[in-house]
Amino acid sequence: MRLKDIQNTFHEALDADYEKPEVDHFFFMICDYYFNFKRITLALEPEYRISEADAIPVLEALESLKKHEPIQYVLKSTEFFGLEFQVNNAVLIPRPETEELVAWIIESGLDKIKEPLRILDIGTGSGCIAIAVAKHFENANVFGVDISEDAIGVAKHNAELNNVTVNFIQADILNVDPTLVSDFSLPFDIIISNPPYVREQEKLQMKANVLNHEPHQALFVEDHDPLKFYKVISEFAKINLVEGGLLFFEINEFLGEEMVALLIEHHFKAVELRKDMFKRNRMIKGIKKI
Ligand SMILES: C[S@@+](CC[C@H](N)C(=O)[O-])C[C@H]1O[C@@H](n2cnc3c(N)ncnc32)[C@H](O)[C@@H]1O
Structure with missing residues (x-):
């Protein structure tokens, strides 16, 4: 699957509830979390593809975001004062x-x-x-x-x-x-x-x-x-x-x-x-x- 297409799916699902840059931020946080994928890679390789299996957790995370679940709970983690914290x-x-x-x-x-x-x-x-x-x-x-x-x-x-x-x-x-x-x-x-x-x-x-x-x-x-x-x-x-x-x-x-x-x-x-x-x-x- 083209990562760009998944990013578009995020926008279609979330743009009514969040600002566009925030949706991009969610998308890249999730990609970074699940397969260490950085924003710059998509800028350099717009046709970048991921396997169906890699796409599953990303799309599951999208379902949680659609229910307004905070991104920190979706990723079960956040940063505070430069330290990592698990949250639920x-x-x-x-x-x-x-x-x-x-x-x-x-x-x-x-x-x-x-x-x-x-x-x-x-x-x-x-x-x-x-x-x-x-x-x-x-x-x-x-x-x-x-x-x-x-x-x-x-x-x-x-x-x-x-x-x-x-x-x-x-x-x-x-x-x-x-x-x-x-x-x-x-x-x-x-x-x-x-x-x-x-x-x-x-x-x-x-x-x-x-x-x-x-x-x-x-x-x-x-x-x-x-x-x-x-x-x-x-x-x-x-x-x-x-x-x-x-x-x-x-x-x-x-x-x-x-x-x-x-x-x-x-x-x-x-x-x-x-x-x-x-x-x-x-x-x-x-x-x-x-
Ligand atoms: C505003 S949160 C603060 C959490 C954390 N210290 C922070 O700054 O992110 C308030 C916390 O107080 C706890 N709390 C509520 N009632 C309490 C009580 N009667 N005794 C002790 N802790 C209580 C809640 O469970 C919650 O974790």
């Missing part, structure tokens, strides 16, 4: 704005002042934050918790894939059981969380690939209490951070001011709100006071 529909697909949060944590340079750091990532999902941080703070003791047993399985696999040690624990942060705290035994230097923060009312603005495929447990909070996770985690951090320890959150862009007030109320100082690359209030940091 038990975990949120790591986002570029979360990479900016990780960059901010690394920028804090706390490892230059104290080693080994103790770090906790709450709502770890694929383990992307915990693993990227562990990769950079090489001597740190890193922990990750998530309510989802399946997510914890994915995160453990990703830690192996990236050759780091992270202690992943299944737990519900809204009902912290005392044994969880005894598992940790010592206070933390850094607590990070990207908890569920999308209000039900924001569903209408969401695309089908997110709404119908990514785990709702990872995304949504009820409209009447959108800061539910932030309140509980700030309270937990107040007790379980060392003095001068850092609390980092990814946040809902519409709730920046409320988040500043919440951290101040929980006795954090030097509270700083930061925008992401789209100039949206997306992350916040506070330092634990005495």
Whole structure:
């Protein structure tokens, strides 16, 4: 089969739902994934052919894309902070704005002042934050918790894939059981969380690939209490951070001011709100006071 013809089939099936360059991007990602075929080859050899057998997974992937399945789930893999992560529909697909949060944590340079750091990532999902941080703070003791047993399985696999040690624990942060705290035994230097923060009312603005495929447990909070996770985690951090320890959150862009007030109320100082690359209030940091 001519690869060019399969590419045209992709356009016929997907152009109504996606921009043309995005469809090309999907097509070449899939070709690269299944048979290491690069975009440049088709430019140089427009008549390039693949066998019927090689075409099967490519066309199967097209069927998944037609159902708006995110390309990262189709390929079961994604990149985050320069590292490879396996993903499936038990975990949120790591986002570029979360990479900016990780960059901010690394920028804090706390490892230059104290080693080994103790770090906790709450709502770890694929383990992307915990693993990227562990990769950079090489001597740190890193922990990750998530309510989802399946997510914890994915995160453990990703830690192996990236050759780091992270202690992943299944737990519900809204009902912290005392044994969880005894598992940790010592206070933390850094607590990070990207908890569920999308209000039900924001569903209408969401695309089908997110709404119908990514785990709702990872995304949504009820409209009447959108800061539910932030309140509980700030309270937990107040007790379980060392003095001068850092609390980092990814946040809902519409709730920046409320988040500043919440951290101040929980006795954090030097509270700083930061925008992401789209100039949206997306992350916040506070330092634990005495
Ligand atoms: C927005 S996702 C973040 C995933 C990952 N940290 C990231 O940045 O891509 C939120 C995560 O919180 C987890 N979660 C939801 N409710 C939780 C709870 N009560 N206790 C612990 N984790 C929870 C979800 O399973 C999900 O993995």
